Amino acid sequence: MLPPLSDDVFGNENLATIVMDCLTLPDLLTLYRLNRLLSNIAARRIAHLRPALEALASAPFNIPLRDTPYLRSLHYGAIRGECMRIFTDAITKGALANLTELYLEYNMIGDEGIKAFSSALASGARWRRFQRRS
Numbered sequence: 001m002l003p004p005l006s007d008d009v010f011g012n013e014n015l016a017t018i019v020m021d022c023l024t025l026p027d028l029l030t031l032y033r034l035n036r037l038l039s040n041i042a043a044r045r046i047a048h049l050r051p052a053l054e055a056l057a058s059a060p061f062n063i064p065l066r067d068t069p070y071l072r073s074l075h076y077g078a079i080r081g082e083c084m085r086i087f088t089d090a091i092t093k094g095a096l097a098n099l100t101e102l103y104l105e106y107n108m109i110g111d112e113g114i115k116a117f118s119s120a121l122a123s124g125a126r127w128r129r130f131q132r133r134s
Contacts (some may be wrong), residue, residue, distance in 0.1 A: 005103075009077060019031070020027070021031070030109050043068070048093065049093055049094065049095050052089055052090035052093045052095040053065050053068050053090070053092060053095050055086045056068060056086070056087070056090050056095065056096075060079060060080075060083055060086070061083070061086075066094055069097075069098065071096055071098060071099055072096060079104070079107040079109060079113070080107075080108050080109070080110070081108070081109055081110040081111075081112045081113035081116075082109075082113075084109050084112075084113030084114075084116050084117055085112075085113065085116045086118035087117075088116045088119065089120075091120055092120045093103075093121055
């Protein structure tokens with residue numbers, strides 16, 4: 001039987017020891033196959049998101065690729081209408097699923113940018129909460 005793990009399993013320094021000491025050979029083989037399956041699924045999802053993530057890594061966003069899955073807040077003042085289309089493509093694909101705060105003041109988004117943003121929200125863009133500040 002496995003001992004209790006902390007909430008942060010991936011940060012648990014003893015995880016390898018626990019797996020090696022507590023799992024039987026059939027369990028280890030099952031874990032190995034599951035790991036390969038999940039790796040393949042993750043690779044396909046990353047390949048799908050990569051164009052949107054790369055677009056966010058360039059100006060005016062300049063968000064490092066490693067940070068996009070954890071990004072919770074965006075504050076920019078240089079977003080123009082064409083940049084908003086890049087941004088909405090990213091959120092529609094789920095590239096910023098953890099985004100909870102978006103500040104759009106001081107941007108020159110324009111009508112086309114707002115239309116693209118509205119379409120993304122209507123299509124079910126994946127993020128937790130959108131709150132408009134007045």
